[in-house]
Amino acid sequence: MVITRVAPSPTGFPHVGTAYQALFDYVWAKKNQGRFLLRLEDTDLKRFVPGSERVIYESLDWLGLAPDESPEKAGSSGPYRQSERLALYTKYARQLVEAGHAYYCFCSAERLTQLRTEQEKNHLPPRYDRLCSNISPEAAAARVAGGEQSVIRLRVPDNRTITVNDFLRGPVNFESAQIDDQVLLKSDGFPTYHLALVVDDHLMGITHVFRGEEWLPSAPKHVLLYEMLCWSEPVWIHLPLLKNPGGSKISKRQGHTSIFWYRDEGFLPEAVVNFLALVEWSPRGEKEVFSLAEMIKDFRLEDLRKAAAIFDLPKLYWLNGMYLRGMTNTDLYGRLVRFAKETDNKNLTAKLETHHELVLKILPLIKERIKTLKEFESWTDFFFGPVSLTPADFTGLVSFNKDSWTGLQAELIQCQWTKESMNDGVRAFIEKQSLPGKNFLMAVRLAITGKKISPPLWESMEILGKELCLARLKPVEEMIFN
Numbered sequence: 001m002v003i004t005r006v007a008p009s010p011t012g013f014p015h016v017g018t019a020y021q022a023l024f025d026y027v028w029a030k031k032n033q034g035r036f037l038l039r040l041e042d043t044d045l046k047r048f049v050p051g052s053e054r055v056i057y058e059s060l061d062w063l064g065l066a067p068d069e070s071p072e073k074a075g076s077s078g079p080y081r082q083s084e085r086l087a088l089y090t091k092y093a094r095q096l097v098e099a100g101h102a103y104y105c106f107c108s109a110e111r112l113t114q115l116r117t118e119q120e121k122n123h124l125p126p127r128y129d130r131l132c133s134n135i136s137p138e139a140a141a142a143r144v145a146g147g148e149q150s151v152i153r154l155r156v157p158d159n160r161t162i163t164v165n166d167f168l169r170g171p172v173n174f175e176s177a178q179i180d181d182q183v184l185l186k187s188d189g190f191p192t193y194h195l196a197l198v199v200d201d202h203l204m205g206i207t208h209v210f211r212g213e214e215w216l217p218s219a220p221k222h223v224l225l226y227e228m229l230c231w232s233e234p235v236w237i238h239l240p241l242l243k244n245p246g247g248s249k250i251s252k253r254q255g256h257t258s259i260f261w262y263r264d265e266g267f268l269p270e271a272v273v274n275f276l277a278l279v280e281w282s283p284r285g286e287k288e289v290f291s292l293a294e295m296i297k298d299f300r301l302e303d304l305r306k307a308a309a310i311f312d313l314p315k316l317y318w319l320n321g322m323y324l325r326g327m328t329n330t331d332l333y334g335r336l337v338r339f340a341k342e343t344d345n346k347n348l349t350a351k352l353e354t355h356h357e358l359v360l361k362i363l364p365l366i367k368e369r370i371k372t373l374k375e376f377e378s379w380t381d382f383f384f385g386p387v388s389l390t391p392a393d394f395t396g397l398v399s400f401n402k403d404s405w406t407g408l409q410a411e412l413i414q415c416q417w418t419k420e421s422m423n424d425g426v427r428a429f430i431e432k433q434s435l436p437g438k439n440f441l442m443a444v445r446l447a448i449t450g451k452k453i454s455p456p457l458w459e460s461m462e463i464l465g466k467e468l469c470l471a472r473l474k475p476v477e478e479m480i481f482n
Contacts (some may be wrong), residue, residue: 266374387450
């Protein structure tokens with residue numbers, strides 16, 4: 001059975017890179033009727049952020065990538081927090097020591113700092129000098145029994161070529177001389193990433209490991225641990241890193257990295273998932289808009305790319321707009337309500353719930369124009385409250401006189417209040433009076449909507465009603481002609 005996992009650290013808001021990896025974990029598991037697990041790497045107590053575990057669950061749920069097993073949905077592979085698995089790491093670290101594949105190190109932090117300083121000064125790669133590897137097992141055991149503080153380090157074999165068989169890149173070779181004797185178990189009993197990853201992935205039966213290519217240099221250590229523990233390796237799939245269009249890595253200091261930024265900006269989760277898939281996966285054919293279910297059906301590992309994964313945000317806006325336009329008005333209304341509640345936008349929630357029928361009339365006017373749910377408010381605020389204008393707003397538009405503006409209102413009074421009647425009547429009036437049509441209609445749009453760019457004018461006026469529209473046109477006389 002295919003079993004995959006995502007293993008984030010609860011150190012803040014979930015990163016879009018985590019979602020990117022989780023997507024392929026989820027899809028490959030579902031493609032093969034397997035299981036997708038969530039494991040929390042919570043052993044770095046200094047970086048732990050209270051509440052971050054909860055937002056990891058919420059982000060995966062929002063994306064539609066809920067795991068089959070997790071700390072809140074127990075199965076046969078638990079526990080799912082590394083902090084609850086410490087005895088396992090100690091067991092296998094000691095097993096490695098007994099087999100001669102690891103050793104106790106008693107070097108102080110001060111000595112290690114001095115060693116690193118000297119290596120930097122001499123332009124040497126930072127590596128442990130293996131001082132403690134020469135201590136006999138009996139002497140080391142006696143020092144540990146005596147209470148001396150120590151860590152357990154991996155004993156990297158000499159003169160070895162270690163091959164990482166990566167699915168995307170094929171065999172990648174590393175010389176053991178370039179690999180550090182990595183700490184596996186710290187003095188406080190907590191594991192480092194390398195030991196915990198191998199122990200957890202093996203015991204949880206993980207068959208395929210999707211992770212970012214930044215972990216490829218660490219992979220030979222993991223291959224060695226699998227070999228030393230006599231375990232079979234999973235399939236390694238190192239995905240290209242998400243990069244900005246300029247080629248820089250997406251980080252918390254550059255780009256929008258939190259999943260919740262996309263939710264709060266009004267992107268649809270299915271559009272985000274679709275976008276993340278396209279960043280790395282090349283579906284067969286020309287299709288660019290597809291559901292998660294369609295991706296699961298069509299997905300093949302062979303269609304993954306090795307090239308840089310460019311995070312083209314304008315492409316996401318385009319995709320999101322495509323999804324919005326494909327919705328029924330009722331579905332779109334429901335998404336707006338969900339968006340308002342998820343972002344705790346009480347004003348929008350009240351507006352949607354109070355003016356349900358009005359919103360359903362408005363949505364066809366803006367569905368072709370908005371790219372995110374968040375844009376609903378800025379496009380439609382004039383339907384729900386007064387517009388605010390100053391004479392400066394009409395600068396460059398008023399190439400007609402007061403009588404023309406008064407005549408416009410008289411024309412509208414006698415119109416049937418439909419978009420067709422208003423359009424025909426006002427355009428006939430413009431032609432008869434030889435008015436500058438573009439500027440004149442822009443002034444009307446401003447008076448009614450408060451905007452130079454708005455939903456279709458006549459359709460908006462039809463929804464607003466005659467009384468309100470005439471009430472908005474009247475004050476403009478004094479504003480621009482007095």
